[in-house]
Structures are given as C-alpha cells and as structure tokens.
Amino acid sequence: MLMSPVEFYRNLPKKECPECGQHMEEQAESYMMECERCLAKKEE
Incomplete structure (x- = not known):
C-alpha cells in the first residue's frame, strides 16, 4: 500500500549539518547544506 504524501514528509528525519x-x-x-555557524566559520 502506498503511503500518503503527508505521512511521507512527516516521517522524514530532521535535516542535519554534515x-x-x-x-x-x-x-x-x-538549499543550504551547512548550518549558519559552520558557514560563518568558512567565511572567516
């Protein structure tokens, strides 16, 4: 049985900074991959 789109998106894991x-x-x-803190470190 197919899962409803709402249920699919509700079950996705939280996005995590690599x-x-x-x-x-x-x-x-x-579409950011890193968190704000890690992006700021890269700019320094």
Whole structure:
C-alpha cells in the first residue's frame, strides 16, 4: 500500500549539518547544506 504524501514528509528525519551534526530548521526556499555557524566559520 502506498503511503500518503503527508505521512511521507512527516516521517522524514530532521535535516542535519554534515560539519557539526546540529539539527537545522527546514526552510522551503533554502538549499543550504551547512548550518549558519559552520558557514560563518568558512567565511572567516
């Protein structure tokens, strides 16, 4: 039986920063892979 789209998205794991492992808040228009803190470190 197929899962409903709502149920599918509800069961996805939280997005996690690959650098530090911190959970990131999802944003519909964002494709960022690292968290804000790790991005700021890279810019220095």
